[in-house]
Amino acid sequence: MGDNAPPASLKAFEEKLLEVSESLPKRLRQCADYVAANKDRIAVSTVAEMAEGAGVQPSALMRFCQILGFSGFSEMQRLFRESYVGGWPDYSTRLKHLREKPEGSPAALLGEFVDAGRASLESLLNTVDPANLTEAANLLSAANVVHIVGLGRSFSIATYMAYIFEKMEVPAVLHTSLGKLDNRHAIRKGDALLAFTFSPYSSPTLDLVENAAARNIPIVAVTDSAIGPLAKFRPVTLLVSEVDFGAFRSPAATLCLATALAVSVGTAKPGSA
Amino acid sequence: MGDNAPPASLKAFEEKLLEVSESLPKRLRQCADYVAANKDRIAVSTVAEMAEGAGVQPSALMRFCQILGFSGFSEMQRLFRESYVGGWPDYSTRLKHLREKPEGSPAALLGEFVDAGRASLESLLNTVDPANLTEAANLLSAANVVHIVGLGRSFSIATYMAYIFEKMEVPAVLHTSLGKLDNRHAIRKGDALLAFTFSPYSSPTLDLVENAAARNIPIVAVTDSAIGPLAKFRPVTLLVSEVDFGAFRSPAATLCLATALAVSVGTAKPGSA
DNA sequence: GAGAAAATGGAATTTATGATCCATTTTATG
DNA sequence: CATAAAATGGATCATAAATTCCATTTTCTC
Numbered sequence: 001m002g003d004n005a006p007p008a009s010l011k012a013f014e015e016k017l018l019e020v021s022e023s024l025p026k027r028l029r030q031c032a033d034y035v036a037a038n039k040d041r042i043a044v045s046t047v048a049e050m051a052e053g054a055g056v057q058p059s060a061l062m063r064f065c066q067i068l069g070f071s072g073f074s075e076m077q078r079l080f081r082e083s084y085v086g087g088w089p090d091y092s093t094r095l096k097h098l099r100e101k102p103e104g105s106p107a108a109l110l111g112e113f114v115d116a117g118r119a120s121l122e123s124l125l126n127t128v129d130p131a132n133l134t135e136a137a138n139l140l141s142a143a144n145v146v147h148i149v150g151l152g153r154s155f156s157i158a159t160y161m162a163y164i165f166e167k168m169e170v171p172a173v174l175h176t177s178l179g180k181l182d183n184r185h186a187i188r189k190g191d192a193l194l195a196f197t198f199s200p201y202s203s204p205t206l207d208l209v210e211n212a213a214a215r216n217i218p219i220v221a222v223t224d225s226a227i228g229p230l231a232k233f234r235p236v237t238l239l240v241s242e243v244d245f246g247a248f249r250s251p252a253a254t255l256c257l258a259t260a261l262a263v264s265v266g267t268a269k270p271g272s273a
Numbered sequence: 274m275g276d277n278a279p280p281a282s283l284k285a286f287e288e289k290l291l292e293v294s295e296s297l298p299k300r301l302r303q304c305a306d307y308v309a310a311n312k313d314r315i316a317v318s319t320v321a322e323m324a325e326g327a328g329v330q331p332s333a334l335m336r337f338c339q340i341l342g343f344s345g346f347s348e349m350q351r352l353f354r355e356s357y358v359g360g361w362p363d364y365s366t367r368l369k370h371l372r373e374k375p376e377g378s379p380a381a382l383l384g385e386f387v388d389a390g391r392a393s394l395e396s397l398l399n400t401v402d403p404a405n406l407t408e409a410a411n412l413l414s415a416a417n418v419v420h421i422v423g424l425g426r427s428f429s430i431a432t433y434m435a436y437i438f439e440k441m442e443v444p445a446v447l448h449t450s451l452g453k454l455d456n457r458h459a460i461r462k463g464d465a466l467l468a469f470t471f472s473p474y475s476s477p478t479l480d481l482v483e484n485a486a487a488r489n490i491p492i493v494a495v496t497d498s499a500i501g502p503l504a505k506f507r508p509v510t511l512l513v514s515e516v517d518f519g520a521f522r523s524p525a526a527t528l529c530l531a532t533a534l535a536v537s538v539g540t541a542k543p544g545s546a
Numbered sequence: 547g548a549g550a551a552a553a554t555g556g557a558a559t560t561t562a563t564g565a566t567c568c569a570t571t572t573t574a575t576g
Numbered sequence: 577c578a579t580a581a582a583a584t585g586g587a588t589c590a591t592a593a594a595t596t597c598c599a600t601t602t603t604c605t606c
Contacts, residue, residue: 014499021500025553025603036500037514040399043317044354047594057555062595072595074562081317104540106410107403110533114394117529121387121394130380137379153436160429160524248536251433252390252525259523260386264379298573298583320564330585335565345565347592 006069006076010039010083016068024067027056031064043080047073117252120242124253127239136220136236137264143192143218146172146265149208150196157196157222157251161258168266177204184211192218196254198242201229209233222254222261279342279349283312283356289341297340300329304337316353320346390525393515397526400512409493409509410537416465416491419445419538422481423469430469430495430524430531437532441539450477457484465491469527471515474502482506495527495534 007013021032034054035042041050050073051058062072070076140146146165150158158174165172175183182204187193193212197205206229212219219235226239240257242249280286294305307327308315315323323346324331335346343349413419419438423431431447438445448456455477460466466485470478479502485492492508497515504510513530515522 018500018504022505027554032500033498036498040357044357046592048592058594059556059596060554063553074594084313084317105403106406106533106537109537110401110403110406110530111398113529113533113536114397117394117525118391121390121525124387125384128380128383130378130383133379133383156429156433156436156528159432163426163429248437248532250529250532252394252529255429255525255528256386256390256523257383259521260379260383263386263521264382300584319562321562331564332566332586333584336583347564 004069006071007079010079013068013079020067027060028064028067030054030056031061035064039080042077043084113248113250117250120240120250120253121256123241124257127241128257129239132236132238133261133264136238137261137268139218139220139236140192140194140261140265141170141268144171144188144190145192146170147175147187147191147193147212148172148196149175149193149205151177151202151205152200153198153249153251154196154205154254157254157258160255161194161196161262164259164262164266168262170262170266175208182208184208187212187215187217189215189217192220194220194222195230195235196222196258197228197230198224198249199228206230209235222257277342279344280352283352286341286352293340300333301337301340303327303329304334308337312353315350316357386523390523393523393526394529396514397530400514401530402512405509405511406534406537409511410534410541412491412493412509413465413467413534413538414443414541417444417461417463418465419443420448420460420464420466420485421445421469422448422466422478424450424475424478425473426471426522426524427469427475427478427527430527433528434467434469434531434535437535437539441535443535443539448481455481457481460485460488460490462488462490465493467493467495468503468508469495469531470501470503471497471522471527472501479503482508493534495530 007016017032017036021029021036024032031054034050038050038053041053045053047058047061051061054061065073065076068076070079148158148161148165150161155176162172162174173183173186175186184207187208193209195205195209209219209221209230210233213233213235219233220238221230221233221235222238222240223230224240224242225231226237230237238257238261240254242251242253280289290305290309294302294309297305304327307323311323311326314326318326320331320334324334327334338346338349341349343352421431421434421438423434428449435445435447446456446459448459457480460481466482468478468482482492482494482503483506486506486508492506493511494503494506494508495511495513496503497513498504499510499512511530511534513527515524515526
């Protein structure tokens with residue numbers, strides 16, 4: 001039973017939440033999950049708002065508060081309002097804060113990468129040609145099977161594409177070069193190839209593209225240069241320029257493009273055969 | 274007279290406050306001063322509390338709100354509450370819409386994802402605890418070998434981590450569950466485990482974490498809930514809140530965090546042995 | 547599969563809070 | 577100093593929010 005002292009600090013609150021959340025029925029679990037993920041909202045929301053967010057009735061949320069040891073929502077809210085430390089400043093201020101941390105500290109780095117990520121997302125809308133994007137989506141949704149290739153730096157993007165395609169029931173194969181097998185003959189007439197490759201362009205990817213091009217398989221290329229080694233195969237090209245931070249590029253933009261492309265294909269595709 | 278449009282942003286609010294405060298009688302001036310000095314409290318206080326703080330009657334504070342152009346205290350408070358929580362709920366509904374009837378060109382879709390990506394990067398600065406990030410980086414750089422695990426949705430992140438670690442000469446192993454082999458015995462004393470897992474938490478990942486926890490292997494968890502199934506193993510937790518819409522979640526924020534973490538570890542690590 | 551216990555949804559109730567109003571006080575002005 | 581206008585305090589009213597209660601549904605146990 002939950003008839004016990006209410007947590008007196010945010011730390012105690014978290015512990016209580018953890019302790020309690022092990023054994024909770026469905027609705028109360030939803031409350032716990034939502035509250036855990038939106039602690040910051042508690043101070044400024046009403047029961048009704050929180051309940052709606054969690055997808056439960058207000059009364060369920062009340063019960064949840066009581067299980068945590070509070071007399072009700074108000075008492076829980078009081079805890080959060082009291083320890084509400086001068087409202088969060090806006091994005092740029094927060095960023096500045098992070099950057100003020102010691103040079104090279106993980107927090108400062110995170111700030112830099114977030115910033116780089118945002119910048120590269122912004123430029124994405126400029127570098128990607130909408131017509132090409134539409135063409136790419138059409139081409140891929142018309143394919144029997146979409147073959148995805150991307151190695152090295154691009155491998156993570158390729159795996160993510162494979163994941164979304166599978167979720168959206170788009171027939172797709174991920175080419176991994178596992179064991180140096182390149183499975184080029186798995187690519188059949190009527191299929192399409194989706195290739196990700198960035199500046200130290202890996203040769204297995206190029207080989208696969210070259211082979212496919214020779215057989216007139218339609219190709220979509222996500223790459224960083226219009227005149228890269230892929231250009232001569234005349235693929236439908238989606239350009240991404242990733243903002244460097246130090247030696248590291250943030251793949252956030254590429255990932256974003258990949259997601260949009262995958263969802264376009266997934267929704268355009270008629271119900272699976 | 275103060276019958277004018279209410280400020281629509283914090284910036285507009287400040288300007289209005291300044292403009293108005295020149296010519297104000299005693300009590301209203303107290304209101305202005307107190308409000309200016311305690312803007313952060315507005316979101317979480319009642320009229321009565323604010324009035325007491327300013328040393329005036331509630332009715333005086335009401336009048337003050339109206340002079341600023343608001344219909345009353347509630348409307349002013351709404352401005353502060355909304356700018357505090359940011360625009361996340363909007364995205365939820367927008368993306369849900371998108372999923373229900375996917376109208377719109379791929380380019381429009383890309384626009385949506387870029388927006389969502391930017392917002393989720395921004396919120397990353399709120400959810401990740403800098404102290405935990407530092408601790409995670411220290412813990413991983415102290416390890417002999419870093420073991421990376423992440424399946425399903427998280428697999429692409431895991432592969433990216435493995436890529437950067439390798440580039441930075443940090444000894445790391447990617448656990449893929451290829452062939453259902455979980456290689457749990459590859460994790461030795463002195464190693465550390467880095468686990469990525471999000472809401473349909475995959476059981477192989479949990480198993481691996483459980484096993485490692487039982488052997489006192491230090492664990493860093495990148496996840497979406499402080500009370501998720503990983504919580505009971507008390508890992509160093511890095512929270513990323515990606516609102517869940519099946520395939521529509523953009524992992525840009527997680528990727529960004531992963532990159533920052535990897536680079537932190539890579540630079541902290543003393544020259545390779 | 548029947549019965550009991552737990553959990554849940556939604557309406558009804560209570561409380562707290564915001565907003566309004568007007569008598570009283572203060573300040574400005576001739 | 578008298579008068580009018582403005583400002584203020586505090587009580588009252590209206591409303592929105594928190595809380596409780598109970599009928600219904602679900603889940604567990606024998």
